[in-house]
Amino acid sequence: MxxxxxxxxxxxCYACGAATTAPAVRCDCGEPLWLPExxxxxxxDAPGMWRHAGLLPVDSPGGVADAxxxxxxxxxxxxxxxxxxxxSLKLEGHAPTGxxxxxxxxxxxxxxxxxxxxxxxxVGTVSHGNMAMSTAAFxxxxxxxxxxxxxxxxxxxxxxxxxxxDPTIVRVDGDYGRLYERSLELGREHDIAFLNSDVPLRxxxxxxxxxxxxxxxxxxxxxxxxxxxxxxxxxxxxxRELHAAGRIDRIxxxxxxxxxxxxxxxxxxxxxxxxxxxxxxxxxxxxxIANADPPSGNRVxxxxxxxxxxxxxxxxxxxxxxxxxxxxxxxxxxxxCAVALAxxxxxxxxxxxxxxxxxxxxxxxxxxKEASGSAxxxxxxxxxxxxxxxxxxxxx
Amino acid sequence: MxxxxxxxxxxxCYACGAATTAPAVRCDCGEPLWLPExxxxxxxDAPGMWRHAGLLPVDSPGGVADAxxxxxxxxxxxxxxxxxxxxSLKLEGHAPTGxxxxxxxxxxxxxxxxxxxxxxxxVGTVSHGNMAMSTAAFxxxxxxxxxxxxxxxxxxxxxxxxxxxDPTIVRVDGDYGRLYERSLELGREHDIAFLNSDVPLRxxxxxxxxxxxxxxxxxxxxxxxxxxxxxxxxxxxxxRELHAAGRIDRIxxxxxxxxxxxxxxxxxxxxxxxxxxxxxxxxxxxxxIANADPPSGNRVxxxxxxxxxxxxxxxxxxxxxxxxxxxxxxxxxxxxCAVALAxxxxxxxxxxxxxxxxxxxxxxxxxxKEASGSAxxxxxxxxxxxxxxxxxxxxx
Numbered sequence: 049m050x051x052x053x054x055x056x057x058x059x060x061c062y063a064c065g066a067a068t069t070a071p072a073v074r075c076d077c078g079e080p081l082w083l084p085e086x087x088x089x090x091x092x093d094a095p096g097m098w099r100h101a102g103l104l105p106v107d108s109p110g111g112v113a114d115a116x117x118x119x120x121x122x123x124x125x126x127x128x129x130x131x132x133x134x135x136s137l138k139l140e141g142h143a144p145t146g147x148x149x150x151x152x153x154x155x156x157x158x159x160x161x162x163x164x165x166x167x168x169x170x171v172g173t174v175s176h177g178n179m180a181m182s183t184a185a186f187x188x189x190x191x192x193x194x195x196x197x198x199x200x201x202x203x204x205x206x207x208x209x210x211x212x213x214d215p216t217i218v219r220v221d222g223d224y225g226r227l228y229e230r231s232l233e234l235g236r237e238h239d240i241a242f243l244n245s246d247v248p249l250r251x252x253x254x255x256x257x258x259x260x261x262x263x264x265x266x267x268x269x270x271x272x273x274x275x276x277x278x279x280x281x282x283x284x285x286x287x288r289e290l291h292a293a294g295r296i297d298r299i300x301x302x303x304x305x306x307x308x309x310x311x312x313x314x315x316x317x318x319x320x321x322x323x324x325x326x327x328x329x330x331x332x333x334x335x336x337i338a339n340a341d342p343p344s345g346n347r348v349x350x351x352x353x354x355x356x357x358x359x360x361x362x363x364x365x366x367x368x369x370x371x372x373x374x375x376x377x378x379x380x381x382x383x384x385c386a387v388a389l390a391x392x393x394x395x396x397x398x399x400x401x402x403x404x405x406x407x408x409x410x411x412x413x414x415x416x417k418e419a420s421g422s423a424x425x426x427x428x429x430x431x432x433x434x435x436x437x438x439x440x441x442x443x444x
Numbered sequence: 445m446x447x448x449x450x451x452x453x454x455x456x457c458y459a460c461g462a463a464t465t466a467p468a469v470r471c472d473c474g475e476p477l478w479l480p481e482x483x484x485x486x487x488x489d490a491p492g493m494w495r496h497a498g499l500l501p502v503d504s505p506g507g508v509a510d511a512x513x514x515x516x517x518x519x520x521x522x523x524x525x526x527x528x529x530x531x532s533l534k535l536e537g538h539a540p541t542g543x544x545x546x547x548x549x550x551x552x553x554x555x556x557x558x559x560x561x562x563x564x565x566x567v568g569t570v571s572h573g574n575m576a577m578s579t580a581a582f583x584x585x586x587x588x589x590x591x592x593x594x595x596x597x598x599x600x601x602x603x604x605x606x607x608x609x610d611p612t613i614v615r616v617d618g619d620y621g622r623l624y625e626r627s628l629e630l631g632r633e634h635d636i637a638f639l640n641s642d643v644p645l646r647x648x649x650x651x652x653x654x655x656x657x658x659x660x661x662x663x664x665x666x667x668x669x670x671x672x673x674x675x676x677x678x679x680x681x682x683x684r685e686l687h688a689a690g691r692i693d694r695i696x697x698x699x700x701x702x703x704x705x706x707x708x709x710x711x712x713x714x715x716x717x718x719x720x721x722x723x724x725x726x727x728x729x730x731x732x733i734a735n736a737d738p739p740s741g742n743r744v745x746x747x748x749x750x751x752x753x754x755x756x757x758x759x760x761x762x763x764x765x766x767x768x769x770x771x772x773x774x775x776x777x778x779x780x781c782a783v784a785l786a787x788x789x790x791x792x793x794x795x796x797x798x799x800x801x802x803x804x805x806x807x808x809x810x811x812x813k814e815a816s817g818s819a820x821x822x823x824x825x826x827x828x829x830x831x832x833x834x835x836x837x838x839x840x
Contacts, residue, residue: 378582380609430618430619
């Protein structure tokens with residue numbers, strides 16, 4: 049077994065330091081595991097995120113995986129005006145299935161194919177959203193069977209989006225929260241690699257958002273939405289590795305933002321706790337980040353404190369104002385991304401973020417999947433159009 | 445007035461060679477105009493499509509425009525197997541509003557801001573799809589009023605997608621086909637720049653798809669869907685300019701594909717005609733390319749013949765097979781893109797495309813906007829999941 053292969057098969061605990069070579073997801077201490085730190089920042093001419101080959105346990109398997117990463121950074125003036133600070137937006141919607149999840153799915157599926165998850169015959173995930181779609185897409189591209197566990201009451205409209213990649217979709221009746229742990233157990237029994245949000249191989253892919261942000265923009269501060277904590281964990285691992293490798297002089301402050309209707313990590317942060325207690329989540333327009341019992345919640349608290357950041361929350365009105373600002377800047381994102389921009393603004397207004405800082409705020413997914421509904425319209429005939437057009441732009 | 449400014453304000457006719465400095469869209473001979481040929485292929489470190497600064501009349505205005513272009517090229521094995529030839533897919537869905545239209549919109553709106561469309565107070569477009577969304581997004585980012593003319597019977601679900609960028613939406617009763625010409629007339633009267641599919645400034649942006657394909661992959665053949673002919677015109681202009689500049693040794697064959705239910709250009713090509721006659725279009729799943737009276741149709745015929753390509757068509761069954769292949773490769777596109785892949789396959793099967801050629805097929809837009817519908821699902825409880833998972837992947 050090569051040194052690289054041993055490393056990819058080793059898991060360590062950020063909290064207690066324990067290590068194992070079992071393809072485990074969680075440490076005996078209860079915390080999520082991740083791969084050992086690397087400081088090889090070799091870049092190749094591979095496409096997208098695969099350019100950062102030294103930091104990753106596997107290379108691109110080709111195909112759609114080559115379209116993952118190297119997403120744009122844009123800095124609209126209107127967004128800076130709204131936030132009260134210079135903000136670069138990392139547009140993760142520019143991805144095969146429209147979200148940051150593709151980084152983790154592409155890497156994890158490639159690693160499964162390379163044998164790094166043991167002898168498995170299929171992959172799976174517990175999700176009814178971006179994660180389900182992304183995992184199914186990359187499983188399809190690898191010709192691996194995929195099982196997606198969704199809640200029994202999933203809206204029909206969400207199913208077609210997932211189904212196009214032909215996974216086995218199972219509607220599960222009962223406590224959906226229990227499914228996370230149960231899926232890992234059942235996966236081991238049935239040789240199915242459940243690539244849930246914070247499994248170590250997925251986190252390796254999620255690192256690359258932050259690697260790109262740090263190497264392309266060198267921000268003082270990174271703000272991102274947080275739900276289960278997998279992406280946040282990847283961000284923390286990325287800045288630690290880049291700093292250890294000497295590629296960045298200073299670790300940026302990592303700020304994480306939740307929707308206040310369902311903000312277990314932010315509430316624990318505000319209390320000064322080291323552990324996250326599950327909450328009874330309420331309704332929010334940012335439903336894709338409403339995780340009431342986040343499996344990597346404690347690791348997110350550690351990441352925020354270690355880097356000098358925060359975990360905070362914003363209400364739906366603040367999120368709507370940010371969504372509106374983004375749309376007026378020509379950027380369509382899902383509500384969870386607007387949470388991060390609303391959070392950036394609130395951090396500045398509350399004095400927790402220096403208005404002279406350079407900030408990168410991560411827009412985790414496209415809004416094109418969820419834009420719908422009706423609109424105000426005028427009416428005209430071809431012949432009466434003249435009158436209507438006379439008024440266009442006059443009121444501005 | 446600088447030489448660059450004069451060039452950007454000049455329009456020439458590909459067909460009769462006439463030139464004008466009026467901000468006109470069509471020549472007196474009836475054919476669409478475009479900007480004079482350039483052979484300056486200077487590249488800068490500007491982001492996305494703006495890298496090819498020498499070939500473009502304006503630079504990026506910043507903001508969301510910086511996220512346009514530099515889209516991925518991927519080559520899934522399953523797609524090559526399906527097509528019977530090595531195919532690189534250019535994924536234009538990786539764009540702010542999810543389609544190739546963003547290249548043209550970003551450039552045209554930037555040029556309007558720079559004064560290259562005369563003294564206008566708003567922009568507009570005639571569309572109920574990708575073009576409407578894209579034009580509205582880039583107008584919003586430039587803080588320019590935008591008017592979108594849609595058919596009176598537009599499905600409500602399409603309106604919300606366009607409305608997020610806050611244009612004035614006008615439902616127009618009457619002959620929607622007449623609107624194209626009428627909008628140009630009314631635009632002049634009301635100082636509104638109608639940035640329809642084939643206006644010269646939009647075509648300058650649409651060139652960049654092909655510039656990137658040629659410089660990154662140097663294909664022998666390019667296959668793309670065709671509707672109004674604006675993108676196809678941009679492709680032809682791009683290969684002419686790159687060849688004249690000595691950046692490519694040989695102009696690739698340009699093949700254009702339509703849906704057979706509405707294929708006026710393919711029918712004219714098959715007849716050996718130089719001009720396209722309007723058709724009575726039928727229903728097709730590739731509705732976004734079903735233009736029964738394409739304004740740049742004759743220019744597409746000239747582009748195909750000049751480069752040694754074809755204009756062909758495929759039926760919806762062939763398109764569905766291509767869509768299915770793409771989804772199984774993890775790639776979600778709109779049906780119009782699958783038309784191009786189905787066309788690639790049919791060109792190989794009919795002997796019109798050398799199976800040893802290197803082919804680039806353009807996937808013009810994401811499927812994430814239109815994926816919906818229901819799906820086959822299994823059902824389980826958390827406790828009965830064990831049984832369901834035992835069967836996953838076994839049948840494969």
